[in-house]
Amino acid sequence: MNTFVLPVNGTYAQDQSVTVFTSCLWQTTSTVVETPERVFVFDPAYFPHEIEAVATFVSSIRKGRPVVLVLTHGDWDHIAGFSAFADATVVAQEQILADGRLQEQLGKVLSFDEQYYVERKQACLLPRIDRTIDADEHDDLWGVRFLSVPGHTGDMMATLFVEQKLLVMGDMLSNLEFPFINDSIGYTDSLAKIERLVEGGDIQLLIPGHGAPAGADETLDRIRHDQAYIEEGRQIVREGRQSGWSKEETKAKFLYMTYREQPIAKGISSMHEGNFEVFWDEDVLSK
Template sequence: MLRERVSEDIYVFTSEVYAQVTAGIIATPDGAIVVDTLPFPGESRQVAAFAAHVSPGGARYVVLTHYHADHAYGAYLFPKADLVAHQRARRLLAEVGAPALKAAQAEAPELEEVRLRLPDITFEGGDMGLQLGGKVVRLIHAPGHTDDMVMVYAEDAHVLFASDTLMPVPSVVDGDVDALRASLRFIDELQVENLVEGHGEVILRGEVSEVVQASIKYLDCIETRVAKVVEAGKGREPLRKITVEQCGLSRIPLGGLVQQIHMANLFALYNRMLAAQGRAA
């Protein structure tokens, strides 16, 4: 696991085990606010240990940005912390996350000890504030990647944990393109010094708007190109010829996972467009 300090009291952790997924710590004199956990217990334990090292009493809050396994599985390793998420995350963890964990444990013995934890504190609507040790953190509902997605904005440091709202390539398989566009545009309204992607790198202030716009253009591109394939009526096979580079992004990040996400986006949009026309995929 890699650790990076992005401001005086804010740290980012990047998994070396799975898809460069990120987590974070906002350290205060009264405890730490942890943003997401990592999917495998070994790395999440390191995050918990570091929280105890930099803040008296360790983690006071753990914010889950959304219900997906790679961000939520380590929550049980913070038993003394209040778990915070959007209200929709609680439902999705119970209805979707629990059976998915059972299936994952059958395939990956290292997940055997994982216990799914449901949020203690939830909110509905646009946002919620957390105050701890003189620091103010804003939780912003940002649907698009998933319906329950939350971004975490450390107001004093102007650091945004965008989670999977911003990735090397947007992912809408479990989400909604229009909602994601709106959430991406909202990022441009914030004053951001450092932006932490849900997978990948920390983006600096001068690059944030460019990266946001590239993601929006990618969404526009795949929507247009998939619509043309649907209109042509020749089945799904032409989708395989639409490359991520044609839509303005690189396939290199995340060890090749970008291309897999891109293809999944194309097929998901194709199925939705057919369904909207009352046609079978």
């Protein structure tokens, strides 16, 4: 598989079967993967002209093939483009259907659009889910493996194209972000799962939900930095509680953490603070 180059007009250079569109919003990726029998579309996002570009591209290459829309998870920036692919077969991890999850996230789309005056010719609709995936599932007919990868959200699912050795990841292993965590045990288990697949030669290219694709070596590097961040965060919380520090004293030390030897960026520091709350609560529950 060819190596992707830097984005040109928001689109990564494509090889014979993979194209990655990149939104202005958080560099959210919308990935299109062609197989002989199907066209797979992942998380079309976010602004109307960006979603339209993805839809136009898919129409130009479709050639009568069915379209499969895969939602890597249910967060609002990843579901906004459903309406443009309403005729597709929609696949997602089963927890995306948890009570009120999609309704709440659609509300965030509408709120964002209202706040920033985003006008859409096509209204954002609540995604219809045609097929749900529970645990890991190998679909020989489609040539893919669906992998449950909780940790960022409980409903996150990666898709491995077996022949292409391509993994469309969702919101993990970005070059732009430290881990955004809702379950650190699930997160570390998911990292270990991907690590095994890369080391076994099953993944040669990974496409994250935000930022740049990565080859095998870069993917392993991202995994190890994320593992180190999680372990350091846990250790700070563990030491703080063992030393009798208050929650606020422990948090103060936690906030001085770095990621890849760089300070946590102010614009996403709230996510780092959120991770502290996760680590703290998990440590309390483990006692």
